[in-house]
Amino acid sequence: MIDHDRLFKELLSTFFIEFLELFIPEIASTIAPNSIVFLQQEYFADLVEGEEKVIDLLVEVKQAGRDATFLVHMEAQASSQANFNRRMFHYFARLHQRHLKDIYPIVVFSFDQPYRAEPDAYQVEFPNLRVLEFRFRSIQLNRMNWRDFLDQPNPVAAALMSKMQIAPGDRPKVKAECLRLLATLRLDPARTRLISGFVDVYLRLNQQEEAMFQAELGKLEISEREDVMQIVTSWMEQGIEQGIEQGERSLILRLLTRKVGEISDTLRSQIEVLSIFQLEALGEALLDFREIADLDTWLREYQ
Numbered sequence: 001m002i003d004h005d006r007l008f009k010e011l012l013s014t015f016f017i018e019f020l021e022l023f024i025p026e027i028a029s030t031i032a033p034n035s036i037v038f039l040q041q042e043y044f045a046d047l048v049e050g051e052e053k054v055i056d057l058l059v060e061v062k063q064a065g066r067d068a069t070f071l072v073h074m075e076a077q078a079s080s081q082a083n084f085n086r087r088m089f090h091y092f093a094r095l096h097q098r099h100l101k102d103i104y105p106i107v108v109f110s111f112d113q114p115y116r117a118e119p120d121a122y123q124v125e126f127p128n129l130r131v132l133e134f135r136f137r138s139i140q141l142n143r144m145n146w147r148d149f150l151d152q153p154n155p156v157a158a159a160l161m162s163k164m165q166i167a168p169g170d171r172p173k174v175k176a177e178c179l180r181l182l183a184t185l186r187l188d189p190a191r192t193r194l195i196s197g198f199v200d201v202y203l204r205l206n207q208q209e210e211a212m213f214q215a216e217l218g219k220l221e222i223s224e225r226e227d228v229m230q231i232v233t234s235w236m237e238q239g240i241e242q243g244i245e246q247g248e249r250s251l252i253l254r255l256l257t258r259k260v261g262e263i264s265d266t267l268r269s270q271i272e273v274l275s276i277f278q279l280e281a282l283g284e285a286l287l288d289f290r291e292i293a294d295l296d297t298w299l300r301e302y303q
Contacts, residue, residue: 035061044090057073076108172213175199
């Protein structure tokens with residue numbers, strides 16, 4: 001399963017100002033760059049659905065030349081849900097009550113279907129009185145054409161083209177164009193991996209599409225092709241390393257179960273965060289384990 005929430009939160013928090021520059025430049029141009037503060041996650045009890053909701057991203061910013069700060073509230077919505085506009089109003093009302101600041105609400109709709117425009121307003125009115133008209137900025141990716149973002153020198157464009165309206169036959173071409181654009185940005189390795197990983201998740205190609213992708217790379221200028229291939233090679237190596245580590249972790253868990261019995265969720269979670277070097281050390285140590293207490297002792301001493 002794809003962890004949409006994590007992927008989008010990581011993208012939007014890392015490239016917050018770039019996102020605003022791409023989609024809401026009239027707001028981005030007024031923000032003082034050194035004023036950006038990411039606030040801690042906020043939790044609200046949803047009395048209608050009977051569960052707890054978490055605000056995706058809440059950022060405090062200041063407009064250049066002004067002392068007062070305001071909040072940017074961003075939600076990444078991976079599925080179409082009835083009454084989501086009402087939930088956004090509830091978020092707004094509770095955030096405004098808690099912080100007593102102006103709030104600019106934004107929703108990024110990232111689902112593939114439906115293609116209809118999602119509501120971006122919530123109203124309460126009577127024949128003789130409009131009590132409430134709440135609006136939020138809607139960024140609905142599946143209603144955007146990826147070709148319109150080809151020449152945008154922006155890392156968010158390089159990532160989100162992969163979630164825009166794409167004809168099935170264009171998937172390999174879009175992946176090549178995402179990586180071509182990314183290569184021109186000359187980001188640091190960590191940010192390059194973030195974007196390339198995002199694109200690879202949402203444009204996972206089958207064997208036939210992979211051949212078309214390679215053909216698209218062949219159409220690039222030599223320098224562009226070399227830069228893109230460097231990115232591709234980097235994520236392949238990272239994937240191999242992660243696969244080796246996950247395979248070793250799985251093997252050690254099976255050996256531990258056979259050696260000392262069923263592993264509790266608490267101990268299993270401690271093993272899940274061990275580095276590859278710690279896993280190798282555990283693989284050697286477990287040969288001497290006789291009971292589950294030996295594993296518990298080793299983890300407390302080694303971590």
